[in-house]
Amino acid sequence: MNLTHDDIDRDELERRKALYGPLTDAVRDLVDATIRTEVDDAVIREVHAEIAAATAKLRATQIDGAFGMRRAATGEQFAWGNAGVGLKNAIAPPLVIERDDTGRHWTDVTLGAAYEGPPGHVHGGICALVLDHLLGVTASAAARRFTGTLTLRYVRATPLGPLRGEADVVSVVGRKATVRGTLSDAAGVTVEAEGIFIAPAS
Incomplete structure (x- = not known):
């Protein structure tokens, strides 16, 4: 994992979060509006020109390539381009992952029109993204680990809207951690997942 060091303190990191977060939310809202709009041709052409100008x-000033993983002077790491949680990535759902004292991790996320696969339902690849990230964070609570294998069982179609992902570590053997998790709507589980996550060789 390549780690770039940004010589910024906590105040500057928080300032950037406050600056970029609302911009990303606005772009995410724009994506949703673009999918669902039915305005007339003239408005589409006008908005197209405005977006191109923005x-x-x-x-005008941007980095080369991807954002990567960065570390502030405080030691805090941030991956703002990440497809699951990236602060600057409007494609990201985004996921906010929480945990309790037992090591159980969960996330509550609402997936709208931008994540549709079958009509009215979440694309299976997006379900996989959510579970891969959630299980990976769960596996990495004690040591950094990366996905080795991820097996999914789609129990039924996952409707667009509010969802909950949950994950627990089943076992740790050497560098390998086995994690199981689920994605659910209000009616119950829609996807089951099991992954093996591997810590890099030292």
Whole structure:
């Protein structure tokens, strides 16, 4: 894992979060609006020009390649381009993952029109993304681990809307951790997952 060091303190990190977070939310809202809009042709052309102009402004100064993983002077790591949780990534759901004292991890997330696969339901690949990230964070609570295998069982279609993901470590043997998890709606489990996550060789 390549780790870039940013020489910024906590105040500057919080300032950047406050600056970029609302921008990403606005772009995420724009994606949803683009999918669901039925305005007339003239409005589409007008908005297209406005978006192109805004994009050109953002591209005036940018990094080469992906955002990667960065570390502030405080030691805090941040991966703001991450597809699951990236603060600057409007594609990310985004996931906010919590845990309790037993090591159980969970996330509550609402997946709307941008994540549709079958009509009215979440794309299976997005379900996999949510569970891969959740299980990976669960596996990495004690030591950094990366996905070795991920097995999914789609119990039934996952409807768009509010969902909960939950995960627990089943076992740890050497560098390998086995984690199981589920994705559920209000009616119960829609996807079951089991993954093996592996710590890098020292």
